[in-house]
Every structure is written in structure tokens, then in C-alpha cells.
Amino acid sequence: MPVVKGVSLEVQQGEAVAVIGPNGAGKTTLFKAIAGMLKPRSGKILYQGARIDGIRHCDTVKRGVVYVPAERELFPQMTVLENLELGAYTNYKSRRERLEFVLRLFPRLAERREQMAGTLSGGEQQMVAVGRGLMAKPSILLLDEPSTGLAPLFVSELYRQLSRLKAEGLTILLAEQQVPHALSFSERAYVLENGGIRLFGKSADLLGDPEIQRSYLGMV
């Protein structure tokens, strides 16, 4: 049984697009397929005009498609610095300049640079995960539930930094259950339910959509 079916979705360069929807709607499956961790049974995934479905996961990273999963998947027994450094594996020569960029974005990581990643708080681990993704110099960043397990203060802080990245021209595809954050951050959004797209449009319009307000924003 396919988890995601008949989904057609596009992201323009420099755009921030959100995919919202309940748990189990297929957001993660969709992202893993784009990142090359799952092979779609049918259909195509095009990136900068070339098909990327079916190519190996490590090769999508080389092309600049970088996935940051909700589970973060850090290296717990390595320092923050080592985690970040490995993020630059595909463009190791520019790691110093990338590191400077990431540490400017998340100054807290500079304080924690020699600490083992496994001993960080959830919020800090999320920063390492996003930071490690940025080290690869992505041209599109796939962010899966970046707010999972974070205190509300941290979520706002994270979205402030993501907005900075967007302003610098980074293309972002975001899956999120924190719908208000996701819709105010992104330009366009898709609502994914039961493996299919139920609604899509400008994020600002969706914020005002009565159905969205009822199902996702808790308004009556």
C-alpha cells in the first residue's frame, strides 16, 4: 500500500513552501522520497530540470538537496563541531566559511562547540541538525518537523533564524504540525491528508480559510 499517492507539488527557487497535515498523513514519506531515501513506485521527482528519483541518497546531497529529519539523526558521541564538520562532507573545502556562517546563525552552538551532541538539550540538538544541514551548502533545505519536542520559546527563535535564511535566498520545503508558525513563515502551503493533497494555495489565504482554521488552528 503506497503511503503517498497522486501528490503533485512544486517549489520555486528562493521560495519557502510548507506542507501541513496531521500525523501519518505522509509528510515524512514525501520528504524521504525527495531526499532519495525512498524510491517512489511511480511518478517523477524533478530538480533543476533533472530527474532525481531513484538516484542514491548520498548523490542527492551532492546536488544540494539536503534533508533534516524530525529525528535529527545526530552523532551523539561526537562534538558539536565534529557533527557540523561532517555536514560539510560533500564540500569539505568550504567548511570553515560554512562553519562561520552556521555559528553566526546559532551563536549558542559556538558556546557548545566542544560538547558531545548527545548531551545537548532538544533545542540545541535541533540547531545542530539544521546547522549540519546548512554546512552542506544546500540549494534546497527539506525541514521535517523542526519544532518537534521544542519549548515554545525555542520554536519562535528557530523560526526567526529560518526567516533570516529565507531572506538570504535559501529555498526551503517545510513539514510542520505547528501550523500557525508554518503558515506565517512560508509563502505557499499544501495540506496533506491521508497521503493526498487536500488543499493548497498562498499561505496567507490558507491562514484565513475557515476549514483550516477549524481543523488546524483550533478556531471555532
Next chain:
Amino acid sequence: MIAILVDGIVQGLQLSLMAVGITLIYGLGGVLNLAHGQFAVVGGIATALFVEAGVNPLVACALGILSAGVFGFVVDRTLLLPAYRSAGEERLLLGLLITLGLSFVVNGFLDYKYPNISLTLKLATPSFSVAGITVRTASAVAAAIAIVAFILLFAFLKGTLLGKVVRSIIQNEVGAGLCGINPGRIRTLIVTLSAMMAGMGGVVQGLFSSLGTEMGNELTSFALIVAVVGGVRSINGTLAAGVLLGIVNAFASYYVGAYLTLIILLGTAVFTILLRPAGLFAYRT
């Protein structure tokens, strides 16, 4: 007393040389290599064959260790491929069966082809004394080889990008993939390196006493015990466990005799696992 202790430490280092390969291959590839002792035997017997062909012994040792590496490389690129294609428990079980089968094949082949070959390396000066303690030259050389190998291994793992990549795959293969790392290639490198370290263990065995074609299973058992006690994903733990079990082994063989030694070793292993289920230096996230 001290002589036994020194002997135990040296033997322990030799065990660690082999066990660390089991640890690395398991951590990186999810395959518990039951033919690891055979890697050591292949290295040692190849050395013996080179010596017999008239090659300078030092060069023969290097060539023997290299042969073990080539053997490991070929095994990784051919026999182990079906195991790497599957995941989780299936990979572990398939890996066990493949390497067990490989150990039979290697044992059988060597027994058939080279029944009378064994590796015995003799040094010019059999022993010397330091501060009143007589040390066998073989022990000193063996210890030096093992210590240098471990220093190089640690420098590689901590100080180089490739080493960090290896550690990252051991800690989180999915995470490594997210960084664009292709685990397959690194795995081949590590299996080759591990086989070479096992080969070194085989040569060291020839230095101590003698390495025969039939010793593969025995070496595998010892190395497995050490790897398990050390925690099958911890390299520091493996080194410590090797030295610990080497000392236990030396004292046990001296005081109670060789036939009970393996039981005492296994007892130590079981005891350690009861106290520290994931090994000496194990970490959990």
C-alpha cells in the same frame, strides 16, 4: 608474577588487534565476522609462504599482512554483498552464515593445500632484561607492533576526516547518509583495514610461538569474547577488554592450566556482561 603480567598484557594486545576488527566491522557493517580468525591465519600463512620462498622475513611479514588485507577486500566486495543488501536482523543473520561458511572454506582449503605449513618467526636475540626482569624479545616486538597499530588507528579515527566519517557511520548510519556519506565505500575500506590488523595478529602469533593453519576458529573465539566484553561498538572498550582478558588468560594458564583457561575467560566475559550488559565502556544515547 610480573613476568606473567607482562606476558598477559602483550597477549591481550594481540587479542585486541584482532578483536578491534570485529568491533569495527560490526559497528560499521552490521556483520559479526565469524571468519576473523581466518583473516589472521591467511595473513600468517601467507607470511610463512613468502618466507619459504626466500623473501626477507620483514618484507614477508608486510606482504603477509597485505595479503590478509586483499583477502578482506575481496570478501567484502563479493561474499558480503548479499548481507549488505539486506538490513537489520536479516543482515546480521545472513552475515553470520556467510562468514561461518567462509571460515569452513578457509579451514578446509588451508588444511588440504598446506597441511604442513606453519609460521614460526625466530628473533636473533631471544630475550633481554630490563631492571632485573627478563623480557622475551618476541613479546617486546609484539607489544610494540600492537601499540603502534593502535596509536595509528586512534590517530586515524580522531584526527582525519575519513576517521571521523567512520565514527559517524558507527554512531548513526542514517545521519551519515544525510551528510552525503556513502557507507558502502567506507565499509570496504574498514573491512580491508580490519583484515590487515587481523593479519598482524596472525604474524604476532607466529612471533610468540607458532601459527598453524588450524588456528582460525580458536582465534575467532578469543577475538569474539574480547569484542563482546569490550562492547561491540566501542574501540576503547575493545582495547581495554583485550588487555584485561589477556592478563586473566596468562594467570589462568599459569595457575590452573590451559584446559580450564577458556572456561575462565568465558566466565569473565559472562560476569562482565552481567555487570555491564553493553560492554565495558559502552555508551547509550
